[in-house]
Amino acid sequence: MRTAASSWGHIFYTGRVIVTIDGVAASGKSSVASGVARALGVPYVSSGLLYRAATLLALEAGVPLDEAPALLTHLHAHPLRLEALSAGNRVWCGKRELTDDLHSSRVDGGVSRVAALPEVRAWVDAQLRALPAPFVAEGRDMGTHVFPQADAKFYLTASPRVRAERRARERPEDVPAIEAALIERDHRDRAQSAPAPDARLIDTGTLPLDGVIGAVLAALPARRA
Numbered sequence: 308m309r310t311a312a313s314s315w316g317h318i319f320y321t322g323r324v325i326v327t328i329d330g331v332a333a334s335g336k337s338s339v340a341s342g343v344a345r346a347l348g349v350p351y352v353s354s355g356l357l358y359r360a361a362t363l364l365a366l367e368a369g370v371p372l373d374e375a376p377a378l379l380t381h382l383h384a385h386p387l388r389l390e391a392l393s394a395g396n397r398v399w400c401g402k403r404e405l406t407d408d409l410h411s412s413r414v415d416g417g418v419s420r421v422a423a424l425p426e427v428r429a430w431v432d433a434q435l436r437a438l439p440a441p442f443v444a445e446g447r448d449m450g451t452h453v454f455p456q457a458d459a460k461f462y463l464t465a466s467p468r469v470r471a472e473r474r475a476r477e478r479p480e481d482v483p484a485i486e487a488a489l490i491e492r493d494h495r496d497r498a499q500s501a502p503a504p505d506a507r508l509i510d511t512g513t514l515p516l517d518g519v520i521g522a523v524l525a526a527l528p529a530r531r532a
């Protein structure tokens with residue numbers, strides 16, 4: 308029997324298919340995108356990592372986070388490279404790997420300011436649109452703005468408490484503090500975080516990770532080679 312994954316796997320392998328997975332902070336976007344991409348045998352693309360890497364470089368260099376011209380000059384002098392592997396994305400600045408430094412509370416606290424700058428958004432969008440399809444792309448505006456032509460779109464949600472409890476298993480911080488920071492970030496990211504009208508909404512709070520990945524794979528439109 309041909310499953311949705313195997314049928315799509317063939318199309319992905321030969322075609323330029325794009326699936327987008329957007330959603331609020333810590334809703335499971337990268338875990339789900341990685342699982343779906345692995346099932347389909349294609350890379351996934353984590354757009355948030357580029358915003359995080361831009362924020363880290365600005366913090367390290369003392370560039371004010373809302374000064375777009377200075378930030379863009381710094382980014383052009385220190386080009387970033389997103390390595391879109393299906394097992395986990397990596398970000399490089401020259402020979403230095405930044406990946407492990409991108410999920411700190413310091414970067415979390417500043418990234419929404421950087422992501423609010425239209426010049427930075429255009430810089431990220433250009434890098435994403437230069438990537439060769441097929442892939443699964445995750446972020447906030449993948450289905451609305453960056454890849455409106457995507458073949459299938461999903462939007463993940465979960466309550467702030469559930470998301471904070473999951474994050475607390477990864478970081479030595481207490482749940483109420485993480486929850487408050489997530490609510491604040493949701494608020495600051497809201498301008499670019501609306502679901503695409505044609506996205507399928509999935510509440511990840513009521514499903515295990517494998518269940519969400521299975522729901523995405525099952526919802527991919529039937530395709531035949």
Ligand SMILES: Nc1ncnc2c1ncn2[C@@H]1O[C@H](COP(=O)(O)OP(=O)(O)OP(=O)(O)O)[C@@H](O)[C@H]1O
Nearest residue numbers: 332333334335336337338355473511514515516519
């Ligand atoms: N459905 C799920 N059930 C249980 N845990 C989950 C589920 N989805 C994700 N997780 C866990 O929640 C945490 C956050 O997931 P993940 O990092 O994939 O979210 P994200 O939306 O990409 O986050 P961010 O917005 O910070 O980049 C991880 O520890 C992940 O393993």
Ligand SMILES: Nc1ccn([C@H]2C[C@H](O)[C@@H](COP(=O)(O)O)O2)c(=O)n1
Nearest residue numbers: 354355358418419422446447448496
């Ligand atoms: N397409 C995107 C991706 C991310 N952002 C912003 C919003 C977040 O605060 C930050 C980090 O993203 P995350 O790692 O939480 O997915 O980057 C955005 O505005 N647009």
